[in-house]
Amino acid sequence: MTLAQSRSYRVIGTRPVRHDGVDKVTGRAQYGADVRLPGMLYGCVVRSPYPHARLRAIDTSRAAAHPGVKAVITGADMPAIDTNAVADLGEGAIELKFASLLIMARDKVVFRGQPVAAVAAVSPQAAAEAARLVEVDYEPLPVVTDALAAMEPGSPRVHDDLYTVVPGGSRRDSPSNIALHVQYERGDVEAGFAGADVVVEREFRTAMVHQGYIEPQNATAAWEPGGRLTVWTSTQGAFSVRQQLSDLLQIPVGRIKVVPMEIGGGFGGKIQVYLEPLAALLSRKAGRPVKMWMSRAEVFTATGPGPATYIRLKMGVTRTGDLTAAAMRLVYDAGAFPGSPVGSACITGLSPYRIPHFRIDGFDVVTNKPRVQAYRAPGAPPAAFAVETVLDELAEAIGMDPIELRLRNAAAEGDRMTNGVAFNRIGFKEVLVAAKNHPHYRAPLPPGATGRGVAAGFWMNGRGTSTVHLTFNPDGTVNLIEGSTDIGGSRASLAMIVAEELGLDAHDVKPVVADTDSVGHTDVTGGSRVTYSTGVACHRAALDAIAQLKPRAAQLLDANPGDVEFGGGEFWVSSEPRRRIGIKEVIAKLGKTGGPIVARGVSRGLAMAPGFGVHIADVRVDPETGKVDVVRYTAVQDAGKAIHPTYVEGQLQGGAAQGVGLALFEEYVFEDGILRNPSFLDYRMPTALDLPMIDTVIVEVPASDGPYGVRGVGEVPIVPPAAAIANAIYRAAGVRLRQLPMTPENVWRALAGRDAALPSTPKAAPDAAMAATKERRAEPPGTSG
Amino acid sequence: MPRIWVPSPMRDAVGGRATVEVDGETAREALEALMDRFPQVRERLLDARGALSPHLAVLVDGTELESLDTPLRPDSELVITPALGGGVCPAPSPARLRAPAARRPDRRARRRP
Incomplete structure (x- = not known):
């Protein structure tokens, strides 16, 4: 369902078959694993079995002597x-x-699975055998795997040269596991709490979780004798890979070509390079191309999951529903090296609401675990889990509908995010209203469901730089050369933008994701930026094409270029509208009117286009086992303008499904720094059997910038699910879950009264039950009759 | 007159203010004016080489600063905020944004009539 349409379009808003669809369903699409080069070797990584240990010595002589081995590398x-x-x-x-x-x-x-050496050999088997012959002398060191423990002064130090960057930018003098303390503050927090009628303070914990993309990391590198390096890889950003390789291997960017292969999922996890530099160094040493890929266990142990977090949140509200103050302390576990997304969490958690007084302290902390990477709305889901759960509690305490409380305090254009930047046009209120008016919100609970919850989510959405080129074929079709790797259907939406402006059909435009030698700089596919930013580049390229085609049309129409107009795929003479020619014919005759043309579009420095969503979840809680089933689910989101509604709906559904996973199932289980569940057998991701049909509502509040008001949509929908489900569990079972995942065991423990909760002051007033909320059941298992 | 939003850890250097209004037709002029008026800001805003601190980002009217010569409107807003990077959070200002003070020409020569 799509709400609020404005001007009409020929192509935008339709649902053509995706351009890459046939290749993907027939197996013709080329992924990283499909790369085969003459003389290609196979690489294998030797990884540390210890989460924290000193490397006394590495002996590679036996591995190097193994039959078929062509190169061995180490940190040296x-x-x-x-x-x-x-x-x-x-x-x-x-x-x-x-x-x-x-x-x-x-x-x-500093984490188990960290590479200590790599081998290249003539077969994968020979490489694996040789890898086992690399002898490493380790001196095990004390391990710290919990971020709060790592903050204690006596904790094992992960790095001896890490000094906390404190608010204001200076560094502390003594080393610490706290890499960064970031702070945002507004107003007088204590005065704000003094003005509240109800204050709730709670603690939350969320688990380390993996993006769970299907395709493991892979890379093939060919270091040519002249010093030129070509890398084929599955990545969210070929230009980012090129820059990382240049920085890490200290070779000029101009000598590197990165060819992005089709990508089997990324969700933020395929931006950081892992295998690419190793394959390159092995290739240089062996003088032959080297191909590498990870096993699923390597993906879990040695790539970048989302962080484990601890959040303490205090919020105050008046009896009339005005938020008065908030104090938030966020501790994000970065894993082995600094760089958790705590900064974005400090912005996304509270910015959706007008809160006159707040203080936010965020801490980026290192531990002996895999170093985290971006994971769909990096940092935002844990922060929203805390904020949206406490808001639900505050709404109950003052007897107000939870959406009404959010509406009353929702940020709008001109309000400032926690970092001081003012929102431009946003659609948070429109999304809240759409959710409140949705039949799901007022419908009776479906059979079997026992509670309904609601929560909101916010993501700033990225912008960045994108470049596209258009070239033209004699049959009147257009090649769209772009640098945004296609993770979520962006080929289709970008081609549709070009087609819309040129008056062509979507399939008259052929999108091609190019390598770094073949298109201008384009930032990563991430931050929900592609349809917005690369879309603007497409729009500009189309306008450039029209400007270049006009004189050619004028030749064919025997008119002055200044007298020619364009619209709906046709050029015509303004004084004689019946003298007209179709754009396809003009393109087909380029060879006769002056030769080929190339159009280009670049986007950079766009205004922000923030996104908001509200989710409604109905759950059934089994009081005996603690198992939670999601029975009905609706995701409402502002897309600005849905270019291809099917793919917008798909993003909303996919984000919600991933959110259900981190809400109910997913967690890294560590024992002394060793990951005990590095497989899809033991790392539980949701399947189709765990999910109901996820209904979607697309709200369209145009963004301030860009031709159609498009907003990115990929990341917002993973932000609300955890809190929406937790709030539903509360209404179903009378217990507040403040730890993710809400596994049957954790829910059962909560039902049994075995969770520790901080008190609220004063205790809750009348229950602000939503229309369909059934009577709460607070009895522990076995006593509910 | 352009307005600069000052992050809380820096407010002690500007008399506790959250915002300061300054003269300036470019980002460079506005930041210079801020540092002239509140000298303690200089050591917080600039690193030892006189470039903008890598731990801070400056946004002009909601967009990350790419050049100190970015023109300002009379109602422009500059937000100084922690640099976090990562695409959606303000990234560290590029290293080429060299010291407003170090490159400061004679103010009298630059002063508008």
Whole structure:
């Protein structure tokens, strides 16, 4: 369902078959695993079995002598990087010296699975056998895996040269596991709480979770004799890979070509390079191409999951429903190297609401676990879990409908985010109203459901830089050369924008994701930026094409270029509208009117286009086992303008499904720094059997910038689910869950009264039950009759 | 007159204010004016080389600063905020944004009539 349409379009808003669909369903699409080159070798990584250990010595002689082995590398082969320079990955950032160690350890290992050596051989089997022959002498060190414990002064230190960056930007003098303390403050927090009638303070914890993309990381590298490096890889950003390779291997960007292959999912996890530099170094040493890929266990243990978090949140509200103050302390576990998304959490958690007084303290903390990476709306889901759960509690305490409380305090254009930046046009209120008016919100609970919850989510949405080129074929079709790797159907939406402006059909435009030598710089596919930013570049390229085609049309119409107009796929003479020619004919005759043309579009410095969503969840809680089933689910979101509504709906459904996963099932289970569930057998992701049909509502409040008001949609829908489900569980079972995942065991413990909760002051007033909320059942298992 | 939003850890250097209004037709002029008026800001805003601190980002009217010569409107807003990077959070200002003070020409020569 789509709400609020404005001007009509020919192509925008329709649902053509995706351009890459046939290739993907027939197996013709080329993924990283499909790369095969003459003389290609196979690489294998030697990984640390210890989560924290000093590397006393590495002996590669036996491995190097193994039959078929052509190259062995260790940390000594990686250029040493000794600067504090930061690599901005596009969604996430990491200091280069840490990025280098993440890819290959040198003096010590700081998480289990960290590479210590790599081997290239003529077959995968020979490489694996040789890898086992690499002898590493480890001196195990004390391990810390909990971020709160890591903050304690006596805790094992992950790095001896890490000094806390404190608010204001200076560094502390003594080393610490706290990499960063970031702070935002407004007003007088204590006065704000003094003015509240109800104050609730709660603690929340969320687990480390993996993006769970289907395709493991892979890379093939060919280091040519002239010093030129070509890398084929599954990535969210070919230009980001090129820059990382240049920085890490200390070779000029111009000598590197990165070819992005089709990508089997990323969700933020395929921006950081892991195998690419190793394959490149092995290729240089062996003088032959080297291909590498990860096993699923390697993906779990040695790539970048989302962070475990601890959040303490205090919020105050008046009896009339005005939020007065908030105090939020966020501790995000970065894993082995600094760079958790705590900064974005500090912005996304409270910015959706007008809160006159707040203080936010965020801490980025290192532990002996895999270094986290971006994961769909990095940092936002845990923050929203805390904020939206406490809001639900406050609404109940003052006897107000939970959506009404949000509406009363919702930010609007001109209100400021927690970092001081003012919102431009946003659709949060429209989304809340759409949710409140949706039949789901007022309908009786479906059979079997026992509680309904609601929660909101916010993501800032990225912008960045994108470049596209258009070239033209004699049959009147157009090639769209772009640098945005296609994760979520962006080929279709970008081609539709070009088709809309040129008056063509969607399939008259052929989108091609190009390598780094073949298109201008384009930032990563991440931050929900592609349809917005690359879409603007497409729009500009189409306008450039029209401007270049006009004189050619004028030739064919025997008119002055200044007298020619364009619209709906046709050029005509303004004084004689019946003298007209179709754009396809003009394109087909380019060879006769002056030769080929190339149109281009670049986007950069766009205004922000923030996104908001509200989710409604109905759940059934089994009082005996604690098992939670999601029975009905609706996701409402502002898309600005849905270019291809099917793919917008798909993003909403996919985000909600992932959100259900981190709400109910998913968690890394560590024992002394060793991940005990590095497989899809033991790391429980939701399947179709765990999910109801996820209904979607697309609200369209145009963004301030861009031709159609498009907003990115990919990340917002993973933000609300955890709180929506937790709030539904409360209404179903009378217990507040403040720890993710809400597994049957955790729910059962809560039902049994075995969870510890901080008190609220004063205790809740009348229950602000939503229309369909059934009588709460607070009895522990076995006593509910 | 452009307005600069000052992050809370820096407010002690500007008399506790959250915002300061300054003269300036470019971001460079506005930041110079802020540092002239509140000298303690200089050591917080600039690193040892005189470039904008890598731990801070400056946004002009909601967009990350790319050049100190970015023109300002009379109602422009500059927001100084922690640099977090990562695409959607303000990234560290590029290193080429060299010291407003170090490159400061003679103010009298630059002063508008």
